[in-house]
Amino acid sequence: xxxxxxxxxxxxxxxxxxxxxxxxxxxxxGLKWEGGVSMVQGASRGIGLEFVKQLLEKNDKGHxxxxxxxxxxxxxxxxxxxxxxxxxxxxPLDLTIExxxxxxxxxIREKYGSLNLxxxxxxxxxxxxxxxPETTLSKVERSSLMLAYEVNAVGPILAIKHMWxxxxxxxxxxxxxxxxxxxxxxxxxxxxxxxxxxxxxxxRSSKAALNQLTKTVSVxxxxxxxxxxxxxxxxxxxxxxxxxxxxxxxxxxxxxTKEFSVQQLLSxxxxxxxxxxxxxxxxxxxxxxx
Numbered sequence: 001x002x003x004x005x006x007x008x009x010x011x012x013x014x015x016x017x018x019x020x021x022x023x024x025x026x027x028x029x030g031l032k033w034e035g036g037v038s039m040v041q042g043a044s045r046g047i048g049l050e051f052v053k054q055l056l057e058k059n060d061k062g063h064x065x066x067x068x069x070x071x072x073x074x075x076x077x078x079x080x081x082x083x084x085x086x087x088x089x090x091x092p093l094d095l096t097i098e099x100x101x102x103x104x105x106x107x108i109r110e111k112y113g114s115l116n117l118x119x120x121x122x123x124x125x126x127x128x129x130x131x132x133p134e135t136t137l138s139k140v141e142r143s144s145l146m147l148a149y150e151v152n153a154v155g156p157i158l159a160i161k162h163m164w165x166x167x168x169x170x171x172x173x174x175x176x177x178x179x180x181x182x183x184x185x186x187x188x189x190x191x192x193x194x195x196x197x198x199x200x201x202x203x204r205s206s207k208a209a210l211n212q213l214t215k216t217v218s219v220x221x222x223x224x225x226x227x228x229x230x231x232x233x234x235x236x237x238x239x240x241x242x243x244x245x246x247x248x249x250x251x252x253x254x255x256x257t258k259e260f261s262v263q264q265l266l267s268x269x270x271x272x273x274x275x276x277x278x279x280x281x282x283x284x285x286x287x288x289x290x
């Protein structure tokens with residue numbers, strides 16, 4: 001896949017221009033959205049869809065923007081839209097096409113003016129006849145590496161880039177956050193320090209890249225004193241389409257439901273503080289080594 005890159009864009013400006021854009025976004029929003037505004041990127045199924053569901057059900061005033069590549073085929077999102085018509089908006093977004101990320105940012109800016117929470121939930125591990133976790137170095141292919149990097153690392157960081165001017169502190173039922181939160185779904189296998197088994201080269205390295213990119217962004221936000229924190233979350237092994245081909249060797253009690261995992265992750269998000277910026281958490285709140 002070829003990544004679309006704009007020849008020119010207002011967001012590729014100086015830090016001063018970024019601050020001007022942020023002020024303009026907040027000034028243009030005449031409404032204070034009670035309950036906050038959240039965006040879930042990668043929301044068509046699995047953990048992403050469950051995030052949307054719980055954000056809507058647990059906060060009767062919060063608004064959610066759910067994005068995925070093909071909204072018309074996302075039956076779970078359509079069902080939620082029928083139930084939460086006034087508080088859920090569904091947008092097309094393909095992480096490999098940057099213009100769709102820009103379009104989502106434009107929609108949020110014009111409708112809401114700001115964003116309190118961004119969850120990057122998308123990720124790929126295997127695609128039949130296209131991508132399979134490598135059990136040995138001899139099975140590593142350039143196309144698999146590039147696709148995993150594009151979806152698991154490059155796409156989420158571009159989403160943060162374009163949502164940055166919109167991110168505003170606070171918001172959300174049950175939270176005491178004094179900061180906006182960017183939560184990227186990573187995986188324990190992306191930890192270099194925790195890697196004792198090897199294998200899965202494309203997936204491991206793409207998640208390690210996501211971890212490094214997220215950490216780097218968190219340092220920049222702190223340096224610029226933006227009221228935003230970036231955290232990485234490991235959901236555990238969850239019973240989804242992503243993990244289904246690999247569940248045979250999961251120990252008893254370690255295969256989680258979507259409902260349980262997302263409940264745990266939202267608790268981490270809702271209780272996140274400034275000092276958590278740049279940290280990598282497992283579903284149980286324990287930090288994971290880099």
